[in-house]
Amino acid sequence: MLRIEIGYWLAGAFLLVAAGMNLRERRWSMGLFWAILAIAFLAGDAILAALAAGSRWPAQAMGVGVVALGVLAASGGTRGAVHDASAHEHRRAEAQRLGNRLFLPALAIPLATLLIVLVAPWLHWQSTPLLYEKHASLLALVFACVAAFAYALRVTGAKPMTGVAEGRRLLDALSWAVLLPMLLATLGSVFAATGVGDVIASLVAAVIPIDDRIACLLAFAFGMVLFTVIMGNAFAAFPVMMAGIGLPLLVLRHGAHPAILGALGMLTGYCGTLLTPMAANYNIVPAVLLELSDTNAVIRAQVPTALALLVFNVVLMAMLVFR
Amino acid sequence: MNYWPLLGIAVVVAGFVTRRNPALVVVIAGIVSALAAKMGPADLLAVLGKSFVDNRMLLLVVLTLPVIGLLERHGLREHARKWIDGFRGLTLTRFLASYLALRQVLSMLGLLTVAGHAQTVRPLVAPMSEAAAERSVENLDATQRERVRALAAATDNIGLFFGEDVFIALGAVLLIQSFYAQNGIALEPIAIALWALPTAIAAFVIHVLRVALFQRSLRRSKQDAAHAED
Numbered sequence: 001m002l003r004i005e006i007g008y009w010l011a012g013a014f015l016l017v018a019a020g021m022n023l024r025e026r027r028w029s030m031g032l033f034w035a036i037l038a039i040a041f042l043a044g045d046a047i048l049a050a051l052a053a054g055s056r057w058p059a060q061a062m063g064v065g066v067v068a069l070g071v072l073a074a075s076g077g078t079r080g081a082v083h084d085a086s087a088h089e090h091r092r093a094e095a096q097r098l099g100n101r102l103f104l105p106a107l108a109i110p111l112a113t114l115l116i117v118l119v120a121p122w123l124h125w126q127s128t129p130l131l132y133e134k135h136a137s138l139l140a141l142v143f144a145c146v147a148a149f150a151y152a153l154r155v156t157g158a159k160p161m162t163g164v165a166e167g168r169r170l171l172d173a174l175s176w177a178v179l180l181p182m183l184l185a186t187l188g189s190v191f192a193a194t195g196v197g198d199v200i201a202s203l204v205a206a207v208i209p210i211d212d213r214i215a216c217l218l219a220f221a222f223g224m225v226l227f228t229v230i231m232g233n234a235f236a237a238f239p240v241m242m243a244g245i246g247l248p249l250l251v252l253r254h255g256a257h258p259a260i261l262g263a264l265g266m267l268t269g270y271c272g273t274l275l276t277p278m279a280a281n282y283n284i285v286p287a288v289l290l291e292l293s294d295t296n297a298v299i300r301a302q303v304p305t306a307l308a309l310l311v312f313n314v315v316l317m318a319m320l321v322f323r
Numbered sequence: 324m325n326y327w328p329l330l331g332i333a334v335v336v337a338g339f340v341t342r343r344n345p346a347l348v349v350v351i352a353g354i355v356s357a358l359a360a361k362m363g364p365a366d367l368l369a370v371l372g373k374s375f376v377d378n379r380m381l382l383l384v385v386l387t388l389p390v391i392g393l394l395e396r397h398g399l400r401e402h403a404r405k406w407i408d409g410f411r412g413l414t415l416t417r418f419l420a421s422y423l424a425l426r427q428v429l430s431m432l433g434l435l436t437v438a439g440h441a442q443t444v445r446p447l448v449a450p451m452s453e454a455a456a457e458r459s460v461e462n463l464d465a466t467q468r469e470r471v472r473a474l475a476a477a478t479d480n481i482g483l484f485f486g487e488d489v490f491i492a493l494g495a496v497l498l499i500q501s502f503y504a505q506n507g508i509a510l511e512p513i514a515i516a517l518w519a520l521p522t523a524i525a526a527f528v529i530h531v532l533r534v535a536l537f538q539r540s541l542r543r544s545k546q547d548a549a550h551a552e553d
Contacts, residue, residue: 004380004383007380007383007386008379008383010386011379011382011383011385011386014385014386014388014389015385037382040375040376040379041379041382044376044379047372047373047376048373048376048377051369051373056365056369058372059368059369059372059373059376060365060368060369060372061368061372062371062372062373062375062376063367063368063369063370063371063372063373063375064368064372065372065375066350066371066372066375067350067354067368067371069346069350070346070347070349070350070351071347071350073344073346073347074343074344074346074347087396090396091395091396091397091398091400091401092398092401093398094396094397094398095397095398095399095401095402095405096398098397098398098402099402100402100406102394102397102398102399102402103399103402103403103406103447105390105394106390106391106394106399106443106446106447109387109390109437109442109443110437110438110442110443111437113437114437135380137435138380138383141383141384141386141387142383142386145386145387145389145390146386148390149389149390149393152390152393152394153393155397156393156394156396156397158393158396158397162393162396163389163390163392163393164389165392166389166392166393166395166396167385167388167389167390167391167392167393168388168392169392170388170391170392170395171385171388176344176345176346178382178385179346179382180345180346180349181378181381181382182375182378182379182381182382183346183349183350183375184349185374185377185378185381186349186353186371186374186375186378187331187335187349187352187353187356188374189370189373189374189377189378190331190353190356190357190370190371190374191328191331191332191356193357193360193362193370194328194331194356194357194359194360194362195324195325195328195360196328196329196331196332196356198324199324199325199326199328199329200329202324230332230335230336234495235495235498238498238499238502239498239502242502247506251508258503258508258510259510259514259515259518260518262499262500262502262503262510262515262518263488263496263499263515263516263517263518263519264518264519264522266488266495266498266499266519267485267488267519267522270484270485270488273480273484274477274480274481274484277339277345278335278339280345281381281384281440282440282480282483283480284345285440285441286440286444286445286476286479287473287476289440289441289444289445290440290444290445290449290472290473290475290476292469292472292473293469294469297469297470297472297473298473298476298477298480300473301470301473301474301476301477302477302480302481304533305477305481305526305529305530305533308529309485309522309525309526309529312522312525312529313522316521316522320518
């Protein structure tokens with residue numbers, strides 16, 4: 001059975017090469033940054049296995065590494081590399097030469113992912129599924145990337161190392177932004193371990209008039225938005241707000257329709273996701289990827305849509321849940 | 324109840340407001356929250372290390388970078404812009420509305436990773452949006468260009484979020500169902516997913532309207548520039 005670890009090893013190897021390239025150019029902070037990150041991928045399974053076996057020091061060492069990553073990110077030595085302006089003419093000439101053939105490898109990533117996801121349920125190896133089901137779509141993405149890379153090399157006639165070097169150029173340009181989603185998810189786990197969610201739910205429940213069903217509904221909706229903005233993730237907010245307000249007050253006390261409340265409550269949280277820098281992989285990473293001067297530009301572009309949808313959702317909930 | 328772990332949230336807010344490096348802010352927030360919960364340094368480091376490794380799947384998207392980087396070196400973005408020029412009637416609104424619809428439908432089918440900021444927005448959707456916007460103004464100025472790119476990224480996010488919730492076999496709907504199941508309320512996933520449809524439609528309508536308004540403001544800026552020359 002093919003498992004997601006294959007993807008981790010590939011990503012680890014890529015990060016390690018990027019680290020080596022930076023170290024050779026004496027960009028020490030950047031090199032060290034990717035090297036530490038590579039360890040999380042190459043030694044990740046060993047760390048988790050050791051922890052399960054009762055040995056905590058590898059996880060603690062990784063914890064030290066996480067702190068080091070934070071410090072390196074802020075040190076300034078990890079700022080993205082400057083673009084080579086002289087390459088512009090070369091790119092234009094290549095676009096002329098290759099034309100529409102350039103699209104094929106780029107489209108191969110989504111199309112191959114789609115294809116693999118669709119055929120995966122029929123692929124079996126000695127009666128076990130070929131792709132480990134839990135991560136089937138991520139695994140599909142990994143294989144699609146490998147296939148698209150080979151295809152891109154064929155189309156452009158470039159050497160594999162040129163491709164890796166170009167990938168490293170983008171990686172360096174992304175710099176710490178690429179790490180932020182992982183760090184935020186880690187923060188989410190720490191918040192869960194320290195009981196931050198329970199505290200917020202108890203605070204919200206303490207200040208609302210519980211006999212007024214509309215007040216409860218508003219508290220639930222805005223609690224979802226606020227908590228999503230803080231955590232960067234509606235999935236983290238949902239169980240907290242449901243346990244604090246949704247289930248005890250709205251469903252059990254005021255008889256709200258559970259399916260409607262759940263679906264619209266989650267979507268209300270998504271409005272919060274559009275508003276927050278904490279949802280880094282959706283809001284900050286693209287701003288860096290698209291070379292925008294303001295890292296909050298994507299959020300700014302989303303604010304009116306998010307607020308309009310928020311109003312829509314709250315009105316819809318008020319009309320539908322108390323049938 | 325111990326309220327001190329909330330200090331971690333205060334650190335996050337303060338850090339983002341004062342525009343410190345977000346990566347460092349998040350690490351410090353985690354440390355503050357853990358110390359406030361009276362967690363020892365040994366436990367803290369173990370929790371940090373373990374959850375960091377647990378979440379490493381979020382970074383698999385780096386595997387797209389060699390493909391995209393290589394194609395960009397050979398002129399992918401330049402060609403994407405030229406290709407849009409071949410479609411006469413394709414304005415920014417029509418282009419982004421088509422992409423939004425496609426992204427929503429794909430998400431509804433559970434195909435979340437087929438598109439994304441690294442996979443499709445940077446190499447294709449953003450340059451194509453710029454080319455389509457140049458139907459309304461010949462030359463985008465720097466501010467307009469950035470707004471078009473940001474709008475392209477926003478369109479991808481909105482398509483992903485407000486399509487995914489309609490898909491029954493993973494993510495949001497299963498989370499909702501399992502929460503209720505744990506609390507003794509049995510629901511069919513399809514009964515939850517259907518209620519996400521009105522918002523999915525509203526998201527499409529609202530966002531396309533906004534893109535259309537933006538396109539109109541681009542046209543206005545062109546007319547203003549023309550008047551200024553008179």
